Amino acid sequence: MFPVRIALPNAAKRGDIMEVRTLIQHPMETGLRRDQRGRAIPRDIITHFQCEYGGEVVFEADFFPAVAANPFLTFPLRAVESGDVIFTWTHQDGGETVETRTLTVE
Amino acid sequence: MMAVRAPLIFMLFVLGGCSDTSTKTPDFADRPDLDPSVRVSGFTFLTEETQALQQDDFANPGQLWVDRGAALFGDGEAACSSCHEPDDFSHTATQYPQWNSEHERLINLEGQINQCRTTRQDQPALAYESDDLLALTTFVATQARGDDINVSLTPEMQSAYQSGRDYFFTRRGQLNLACSQCHDDQWGMQLRGDTISQGHSNGFPAYRLQWETLGSLHRRLEECDLGVRAEPRPLGSDEYLAVELYLAIRAQGLPIETPAVRR
Numbered sequence: 001m002f003p004v005r006i007a008l009p010n011a012a013k014r015g016d017i018m019e020v021r022t023l024i025q026h027p028m029e030t031g032l033r034r035d036q037r038g039r040a041i042p043r044d045i046i047t048h049f050q051c052e053y054g055g056e057v058v059f060e061a062d063f064f065p066a067v068a069a070n071p072f073l074t075f076p077l078r079a080v081e082s083g084d085v086i087f088t089w090t091h092q093d094g095g096e097t098v099e100t101r102t103l104t105v106e
Numbered sequence: 107m108m109a110v111r112a113p114l115i116f117m118l119f120v121l122g123g124c125s126d127t128s129t130k131t132p133d134f135a136d137r138p139d140l141d142p143s144v145r146v147s148g149f150t151f152l153t154e155e156t157q158a159l160q161q162d163d164f165a166n167p168g169q170l171w172v173d174r175g176a177a178l179f180g181d182g183e184a185a186c187s188s189c190h191e192p193d194d195f196s197h198t199a200t201q202y203p204q205w206n207s208e209h210e211r212l213i214n215l216e217g218q219i220n221q222c223r224t225t226r227q228d229q230p231a232l233a234y235e236s237d238d239l240l241a242l243t244t245f246v247a248t249q250a251r252g253d254d255i256n257v258s259l260t261p262e263m264q265s266a267y268q269s270g271r272d273y274f275f276t277r278r279g280q281l282n283l284a285c286s287q288c289h290d291d292q293w294g295m296q297l298r299g300d301t302i303s304q305g306h307s308n309g310f311p312a313y314r315l316q317w318e319t320l321g322s323l324h325r326r327l328e329e330c331d332l333g334v335r336a337e338p339r340p341l342g343s344d345e346y347l348a349v350e351l352y353l354a355i356r357a358q359g360l361p362i363e364t365p366a367v368r369r
Contacts, residue, residue: 003170005169005173028318068318070319
């Protein structure tokens with residue numbers, strides 16, 4: 001379970017440029033640290049983020065071990081048509097955290 | 107010749123100092139507490155960017171624990187929400203730690219939540235510093251955000267207050283430093299890249315950038331002890347509860363900032 005926060009207005013005017021903000025709770029463990037007994041703590045990171053809107057990928061990002069825990073992303077999005085905005089975080093093991101928000105465009 | 111002699115003299119001085127202080131019983135009655143007129147929150151010592159992060163209710167990563175706490179609050183058959191409304195807690199965090207007359211001991215917010223779980227909800231107590239206990243504590247504490255710390259020191263709490271105060275003024279660890287030497291005497295000065303804060307508790311549980319996670323006041327105390335290379339006390343122990351009490355009295359009047367963002 002990776003809790004997610006997404007800030008996206010429910011409704012917008014056509015052509016408006018909105019600021020989308022996302023935050024996911026994740027340790028982003030680098031794989032370079034050791035625990036108190038000296039054992040290596042295995043790497044555990046999110047490797048990819050993408051945002052899909054109107055059937056198109058409108059924003060994507062690759063993550064690496066140097067990204068801090070609880071990655072926070074902000075990006076602009078132009079309101080074109082009503083529909084789902086789908087946010088996908090891909091974990092290193094291929095698992096996905098997917099959140100969908102519905103945007104109404106007037 | 108001087109170069110060789112100087113360290114020797116220094117060593118003698120240090121050794122002499124050790125044997126002298128070890129026989130002395132600490133008594134800090136003559137030491138003044140932090141002057142209330144200069145009291146400021148740790149927020150003051152943050153960079154503008156970190157202040158902005160704390161004040162942004164969306165981006166503040168501590169809000170992830172508030173969300174989780176809100177979910178736990180309404181979770182299960184005997185949920186917290188079956189007796190309490192979140193609004194009931196609009197002053198709660200300002201009044202802890204407090205004396206629990208039923209168990210005749212000092213109790214902090216974490217302890218109160220666990221006590222509610224074991225006695226009223228028939229649930230096992232949550233481990234100190236577990237994400238669930240942190241989330242519930244943060245959710246309850248944040249209801250009092252902006253409200254000033256207002257702990258009343260009852261006669262039963264006097265001995266805990268005194269031992270917490272002694273803890274604060276006692277030099278400890280290989281570095282032989284007391285909390286007071288930085289947070290009373292040197293606050294506002296630079297310690298390498300950081301500005302030394304007054305060491306107040308009003309933001310906890312807080313998201314620390316260094317931890318990359320949210321943590322309790324006791325975890326912060328543990329880290330302070332480790333920082334001066336002293337043996338830390340267990341989280342939730344009576345010693346740390348006593349320090350928490352002294353810190354709450356010391357921070358009286360400062361607003362609750364939970365979940366604060368700290369370095």
